[in-house]
Amino acid sequence: MVNTPHCTEEKILEAAKKIFHRKGYDGTRMQEIADEAGINKALLHYYFRTKENLFNAVFQDAFKDIFSRLFLTVGSDDPLEEKLGKMINEYIGFLQKNSFIPGFILSEINQNxxxxxxxxxxxxxxxxxxxxxxxDSMRDARIENVDPRDLFINVLSMCIFPVVAKPLLKVIFNFSEKEYDEFIEKRKKELPEFIMNAITKK
Amino acid sequence: MVNTPHCTEEKILEAAKKIFHRKGYDGTRMQEIADEAGINKALLHYYFRTKENLFNAVFQDAFKDIFSRLFLTVGSDDPLEEKLGKMINEYIGFLQKNSFIPGFILSEINQNxxxxxxxxxxxxxxxxxxxxxxxDSMRDARIENVDPRDLFINVLSMCIFPVVAKPLLKVIFNFSEKEYDEFIEKRKKELPEFIMNAITKK
DNA sequence: ATTAGGTTTAACCATATAGTTTAACCAAAC
DNA sequence: GTTTGGTTAAACTATATGGTTAAACCTAAT
Structure with missing residues (x-):
């Protein structure tokens, strides 16, 4: 009762994330999650009654992660240029460390x-x-020729897509793992400039 | 023997695409494909011996569709600005009509x-x-401050992501189906300008 | 008329998998 | 030392699913 009450639940959740993120709902086996967590199947059902319950917990967490992290960067009161710089840097950094989450969310959402x-x-x-x-920060910066929704989607696209499509882009451009990461690192620096250029009148 | 020799195969392939594209490999049932094609399971295995065979055919076709269509627009000899305009217009149009393909490819590639x-x-x-x-067309247009690979990825991102993330973005911005499609239509016009702005020196 | 090949029906096999159950184990709390 | 609750092991149920098989059917070509 004292031993590992919520620690086990946490272990299960971590294991479930690892598997679900990579294999999706249909590709995931409860046994595999149990193995990954170092427990047995009975205990899995003892904590989360059904596969769906466990999946929902994982999905909800992923969703929260993605959006709360976005909030930290876009939600600030910095002026536009700094906001973009921060967002791109930190958000891409976050995505790199959690590279399976965006693909996981997108594909599950498409299916349901x-x-x-x-x-x-x-x-x-x-x-x-x-x-x-x-x-608001676009208004402050006197950017009037671009729909904020477009800018929002464009920035999001250019942050997320290269992470989701990494295995594909690696092959297309003949990048090794290391080369691709360096390429992304370079992008972090150049993207803000690219975007500011795009929305600033000549 | 004359009746429907390759017509049935085609019917199966179309049905398989419909299901596989939406549900992925693991989420797809052979029975469902058979139902969709209006035939029975036995005939399915008569044409494509295994689920994997059928899936490979579908996956290969999707891959070809995506890239050959990209080739039609990017591979032309038009100057950069026209090339971008064509690419964005036609490619997004193609993606809209085949909205499940990019997500299908990306998620299957991530899993394997x-x-x-x-x-x-x-x-x-x-x-x-x-x-x-x-x-080459960037060189002709004297664009030197942007890595062509970055531009390639940026354009691809901004074309593909809004299609893949459509269900999500619809909810975020409170768009109806029709409103979202109109929004994309507007993007088709504005994106080329956005990108030309981004890569042109002030 | 016979043949051949596409097609159906329906039963069948083997396996995988979500979820359950039961008994036993063990450590900490009382 | 007894109780309690997390934990394991293992067997089990029910169902789904990929794939097979065999017999019969139907139609067009011969």
Whole structure:
């Protein structure tokens, strides 16, 4: 009772994340999660009654991770240029360390689009709020020729896609693992400039 | 023997695409494909011996579709600005009509990165060639401050991500299906300008 | 009319998998 | 030392699923 009450639950959750993130709901076996957590299947069902329960916990966490991290960078009160720089740097950094999460979320959402709405309520920050923060700092910076929603999506695209498509892009450009990481590192520096250029009038 | 020799095979392949694209390998049932094709399971295995065979055919086709379509637009000899305009317009249009393909490819590749190399040989055009064509037209347009690979990835990101993340972005911005499509339509016009701005020196 | 090949039906096999159950174990709390 | 609750082991259930098989059917070509 004192031993490992919520520690085991945590262990299970970590193991479940590792497997679910890589293999998705359908590709994941409860036995594999149990093995990864170093426990047996019975205990797995003792904590999370069903596969769906466990999956929902994992999915919700992933969703929260992605959005709360985005909030930290976009939600700040910095002026636009700094905000973009921070967002791109920190967010890409976060994505690199959690490279399976965006693909996991996107593919699960495509397979079950209705599920989003439920999960959205569990996220502490409303994404629309992020857009409003971005819109305000664009107004402050006198950027008027670009729809803030477009900018939001463009920045997100250029941060997330290279992570999601990494295995593909590596092959296309003949990058080794190390070369690709260096390439991304270079991007972190150049992307803010690319974007500021794009939205600033000549 | 005359009746429907390759017509049935085609029917199966179409049905398989429909299911595989939406549900991925693990989420797909052979029975469901048979139902979708209006035939029975026995005939399915008569044409494609195994699930893996059928999947490979579908995956290879998806891969070809994505890259040959990209080739049509990026591989042209138009000057940079026109090339970008065409690419963005036509490629996004293609993606809209085949909105499950990019997500399908990305998630399957993440789950089985080794498989890419095999599939790559089946693609009629080497993707590196696309990059070279882009690099050449950038040189012609005197764009020197941007790595062609970055531009390639940025354009691809901004074309593909909004399609892959559509269910998510719809919820974030409170878009109806129709509103989202109109939003994408607007993007088609504005994206080329956004990108030309980004890479042109002030 | 016979043949051949696509097609159906339906039963069948082997295996995998989510989830359950039961008995036993063990360590800490009482 | 007894109780309690987390934990294990192992067997088990029910079901789903990929794949096979065999017999019969139907239609067009011969």
């Amino acid at each position: 689009p209705d599920k989003i709405i439920d999960v959205f309520h569990s996220v502490p920050v409303q994404p629309l709020f992020l857009y409003e923060k971005l819109r | 990165p080794d498989k890419i190399i095999d599939v790559f040989h089946s693609v009629p055009v080497q993707p590196l060639f696309l990059y070279e064509k882009l690099r």
